[in-house]
Amino acid sequence: MKTLSCPSVRRSIISLTIATALLFPLLASATTTFKKICIFGDSLSDNGNIYKYDFHILPKSPPYYQGRFTNGITWAEYVGNYYYDHFGMKVRNQSVGGATCWLHNIMNKKLPFTLRQERDGYYVKTAYTTFLKKKQDTLFIFWMGANDYLDGLENNMTVDHVTLTL
Numbered sequence: 001m002k003t004l005s006c007p008s009v010r011r012s013i014i015s016l017t018i019a020t021a022l023l024f025p026l027l028a029s030a031t032t033t034f035k036k037i038c039i040f041g042d043s044l045s046d047n048g049n050i051y052k053y054d055f056h057i058l059p060k061s062p063p064y065y066q067g068r069f070t071n072g073i074t075w076a077e078y079v080g081n082y083y084y085d086h087f088g089m090k091v092r093n094q095s096v097g098g099a100t101c102w103l104h105n106i107m108n109k110k111l112p113f114t115l116r117q118e119r120d121g122y123y124v125k126t127a128y129t130t131f132l133k134k135k136q137d138t139l140f141i142f143w144m145g146a147n148d149y150l151d152g153l154e155n156n157m158t159v160d161h162v163t164l165t166l
Helices: 006-030 049-053 075-087 115-130 146-154 159-165
Strands: 036-041 090-093 138-143
Touching: 036 075, 036 115, 075 090, 075 138, 090 115
Parallel strands: 036 090, 036 138
Antiparallel strands: none
């Protein structure tokens, strides 16, 4: 078993510190270049969208919190609230619980929501308001893929195969 030596740990810490120092100005300036945020994801980001879509059947509330697959608001809502409160940025959350990167067989108890459907829903919802506007001022955040891996495990696929398929 290989253990980390003190010099290699020091090198790693120094490298991380230098990288952070060099990237921090870029990150700081990036916060001022976008005016809107759009989040695409699965149950880890869903703020109650699937609850609205399926007439308040999933997820069962309680024990879940107000149509989310969590016991409180999601990370996406924390981020959205922060940027709205501090910068007045609008946040659109397209995330749907159970969503996958590609369409799975719904006969195998999979929900028929995919990243493509979330994206298309975004286009439909913003077509009128952004028809002549640039989307370059929108920060798009993607947090999705766990459901694809879970399906791969159920179908005896290797992790490499699932990753390549994504």
